[in-house]
Amino acid sequence: MTSPVVHLREITDDNREAVCALRVRHHQKQFVASVKRSLGHAAAAPKAHPWFRAVYCGDEPVGFVMLSWNPPTGRYRGRYFLWRLLIDKRYQRRGIGRAALEQIVELVRAEGATELLSSYETGEGDPWPFYEKFGFERTGELDDDEIVIRLPLPARGS
Numbered sequence: 001m002t003s004p005v006v007h008l009r010e011i012t013d014d015n016r017e018a019v020c021a022l023r024v025r026h027h028q029k030q031f032v033a034s035v036k037r038s039l040g041h042a043a044a045a046p047k048a049h050p051w052f053r054a055v056y057c058g059d060e061p062v063g064f065v066m067l068s069w070n071p072p073t074g075r076y077r078g079r080y081f082l083w084r085l086l087i088d089k090r091y092q093r094r095g096i097g098r099a100a101l102e103q104i105v106e107l108v109r110a111e112g113a114t115e116l117l118s119s120y121e122t123g124e125g126d127p128w129p130f131y132e133k134f135g136f137e138r139t140g141e142l143d144d145d146e147i148v149i150r151l152p153l154p155a156r157g158s
């Protein structure tokens with residue numbers, strides 16, 4: 001299967017409503033906050049250095065991604081933490097989540113990151129199979145009852 005072409009775009013007054021209308025499947029709501037709530041969390045936590053983008057296929061918003069980008073303080077100080085990733089239910093299982101994450105990986109690599117961290121809540125339909133296929137591993141730590149995972153990003157050529 002060829003990878004879908006996806007773009008990460010800034011969220012502005014022009015597309016905020018459409019991006020906030022994205023929805024995951026009913027059973028997935030326990031694993032991820034909505035876009036609207038996530039934007040609220042970002043606004044309330046500037047110290048976490050939130051960085052977010054809409055995921056687009058062509059002119060269609062299809063997903064949302066948010067990181068804590070090299071925050072100066074806190075548990076993930078100086079690191080890159082994938083805080084939210086969601087693909088609208090109509091567009092899942094087409095390779096879009098993976099393609100978006102590949103772009104995130106390139107962006108954080110360009111910043112000199114040697115790993116990308118994340119965490120997930122366990123349960124039926126949790127995103128671990130997606131992350132495991134991508135190459136994430138469990139660190140053995142828990143954060144607020146969530147399983148902490150990391151994607152090692154070895155320097156190219158090593």
Ligand SMILES: CC(C)(COP(=O)(O)OP(=O)(O)OC[C@H]1O[C@@H](n2cnc3c(N)ncnc32)[C@H](O)[C@@H]1OP(=O)(O)O)[C@@H](O)C(=O)NCCC(=O)NCCS
Pocket residue numbers: 024025028031032083084085086087088091092093094095096097098099120125126127129130133
């Ligand atoms: C997890 C999520 C982002 C994956 O996005 P997606 O676009 O559907 O995933 P992709 O199509 O790129 O899948 C990539 C691979 O992972 C697999 N995969 C994706 N979701 C899976 C799942 N729930 N169970 C098993 N495999 C899964 C795909 O089959 C594919 O494998 P393949 O290459 O062997 O075909 C999406 O399901 C989602 O938004 N879930 C709800 C929110 C969530 O849990 N986010 C993560 C926590 S913040």
